[in-house]
Amino acid sequence: MTVTTEAPSIFSTRESQVRSYSEQWPAVFDTAQGSWITDEGGRRYLDFFAGAGALNYGHNNPVLKSALVDYIMRDGITHGLDMSTVAKREFLEIFEKNILTPRGLDYKxxxxxxxxxxTVEAALKLARKVTGRESIINFTNAFHGMTLGALSVTGNSMKRAGAGIPLVHATPMPFDNYFGGATDDFQWMERVLDDSGSGMNRPAAVIVETVQGEGGVNVARVEWLKALAELCSSRGILLIVDDxxxxxxxxxxxxxxxxxGITPDIVTLSKSIGGYGxxxxxxxxxxxxxxxxxGEHNGTFRGNNPAFVTSAAAIDHYWSDDSFEKATLAKGERIHDSFIDLSTRFxxxxARGRGMVQGLVFADSEKAGKVASLAYENGLLAETSGPSDEVVKLLPPLTISEEDLLHGLDILADATAVVCS
Structure with missing residues (x-):
């Protein structure tokens, strides 16, 4: 009897084992459009992951694709470092007109x-330069990036361990509801900042996510964010919001x-600011x-002109009024209602979340992974997050149709029923 086995793929023989998403979703993907991604065998998957939030406007959005193709076909500048280009100018003008001015924001x-x-590294570096101080306050379960400065203000122990050296000049404080309401929000933080005997140096900045995505969809209350902004302002500490x-x-x-209703001193943006991924x-x-x-802070690829084009197209198309925001909030409510229903049944x-970042939280963390795995088998991409991967985190494209949204929620509900029954 002859036994045949499939030859190892080039991914397993040549690509580093540091890869992660390909391990949980082993399909070989080929094409994508809107909220759907298709593997090389033609099987379609509904995407509730959206490039970890980099594809808010979906895959190959036709409005953005048209602008990008036109730009490339006319031999528009691709690589420009920080040179002045038509694409950069148009992006800055549209960003000012549609985003900054309507919100009363005067940001460089x-x-x-x-x-x-x-962008997190630039923010930390600038805060230290402005204040002449070294220390940064971050929060429990925060995630800000994988380079050394960003890792120093990240909470995840596995990711921090990858640095291989001590991560210094950062002090973690409890994020909103870290103690389940048992301790006043800023009791410890205020005390050590104001006590000359605490041994804590006055920090240059505080860096915070308003919703901790990788940390488990932990949502900071409006009151907590207001109090944090006031605490920073009253003590001459810069407030960085990682968005x-x-x-x-x-x-x-x-x-x-x-x-x-706060105005951070510094804001970091990436992922979906490029529009097209x-x-x-x-x-x-x-x-x-x-x-x-x-030139004090620079980088070879800081001037990605095709991204200026797609970003400008996205902002011009989706952010000229508040209709896109309202539609996003309505879809977020739909997801939240579905999760509340599952919470009452099992x-x-x-459930927790805000807008279209929603988390289904499992007291038994293993169940979250099983639900995500079963959802994948049934054609839905959704990842887990949190310190124990106890949260199934949904990040669907903001442009997803009502039909596709409900279809994905049905898949997730069925997977939850199988795992929790």
């Missing part, structure tokens, strides 16, 4: 390297901090903080 725009961790994953409409408004990042800051020397299941 810096183009760091093209990723989320790049890499939660910005660009993920929670409803373009910026996730808008709901709290193109690498792009922004570091926004108040004009008086623009103390950089020429013990040990709860």
């Amino acid at each position: 725009v810096q183009f760091p390297g093209p990723t989320g961790t790049n 890499v994953q939660m910005g660009c409409g993920r929670t409803g408004p373009f910026f996730s901090f808008e709901v709290a 193109m690498p792009m990042a922004l570091t926004l800051f108040k004009p008086e903080l623009d103390v950089w020397g020429s 013990d040990g299941v709860s």
Whole structure:
């Protein structure tokens, strides 16, 4: 008898084992459109992952694709470092007109390297330069990136361990509801900041996510964010809001901090700011903080002009009024209602989220992984997050149709029923 086995793939023989998403979703994907992604065998999967939040406008959005193709076909600048280009000018004009001015925000725009961790590094570096201080306050279960500065203000122990060296000059504080309401929100933080005997140096900045995505969809209350902003302002500490994953409409408004009515000193954006999944990042800051020397912070790929084109097209198309925000909030309510229903039907299941980042939380963390795995088998991509991967986190494209949204929620509900019954 002859036994045949499938030859090892080039992925397993040549690609590093550091890969992760291909391990949980072993299909070989080929094409994608809207909220759907198709593997090389023709099987379609509904995408409730959306590039970890980099595809808020869906895969190959036709509005953005048309702008990008036209730009490429006319030999528009692709690589421009920080040179002035037509594409950059048009992006800045549309960003000012549709995003900054309507919100009364007067931010300077810096183009760091093209990723989320790049903009966080720029923000930390600028805060230290402006204040002359070294320390940064971060929060429990935070995630800010994988380079050393960003890792130093990240909570996940596995990711931090990958640095291989001590991660210093950062002090974690409890995020909203970390103690389940048993302790006043800023009791410890205020005490150590104001006590000359605490041994804590006055920090340059506080960095915070309004909703911790990788940390488990932990949502900061509006009251908590307001109090944090006031605490920073009264003590001369810069407030950095990391909006890499939660910005660009993920929670409803373009910026996730808008709901709290605060104005951070520095804001970091990446992921969906490029519109089409193109690498792009922004570091926004108040004009008086623009103390950089020429070239003091730079990067070869900080001027991704095709991303300027798709970003400008996305902002012009979706953010000229508040209709997109309202539609996002309505879809978020639909997801939340579905999760509340599952929470009432099954013990040990709860829900949390804001807008179209929603988490289904399992007291038994193993069940979350089983639900996500079963959902994949049934044609739905959804990841887990949280310190024990106890949360099934949904990040569907904001442009998803009602029909596709309900279809995905049905798949997830069926998977939950199988695992929890």
